Amino acid sequence: MIHHAYDDFSYEYTAFVDEKGIIAFRKSITFMMPEFVKPMTEAMKGITDGYLKLYLNVTPGKTLGIPHRSIIFLKVIGYKK
Numbered sequence: 818m819i820h821h822a823y824d825d826f827s828y829e830y831t832a833f834v835d836e837k838g839i840i841a842f843r844k845s846i847t848f849m850m851p852e853f854v855k856p857m858t859e860a861m862k863g864i865t866d867g868y869l870k871l872y873l874n875v876t877p878g879k880t881l882g883i884p885h886r887s888i889i890f891l892k893v894i895g896y897k898k
Contacts, residue, residue, distance in 0.1 A: 819868065822895030828861050829892045836884040838875040840865060843888060864893055 831843040842858075842865040849857055869891075878887035 819864075819893065819895040820898075822897055824895065825897050826860070826895045827892070828857070828864070829890070830861050831888050831890055832865060832869075834875055834877055834887045834889055836877050836886060838877045840869055840873065840875050840889075842866070846890070861893075864895075869893075 828845070829847045830845045833841045833843050835841070842862045845854075845858060845861060877884040879885070
């Protein structure tokens with residue numbers, strides 16, 4: 818949950834977490850009308866790159882002690898107030 822966001826929003830999407838713990842936007846899991854795909858995708862990428870990467874401490878997935886790339890599901894909610 819993000820307080821004092823630029824606007825009220827709610828996005829559900831997937832992201833990659835690489836073996837170094839770096840998070841990267843993958844794709845939205847919410848249906849969008851075609852005219853909203855580009856602006857909403859850019860907003861989700863911006864939130865991931867400009868906020869989540871800075872404020873989250875991400876640990877990569879491990880199997881048998883070996884770090885690997887994983888896909889995570891996110892629901893990010895922002896409140897303007």
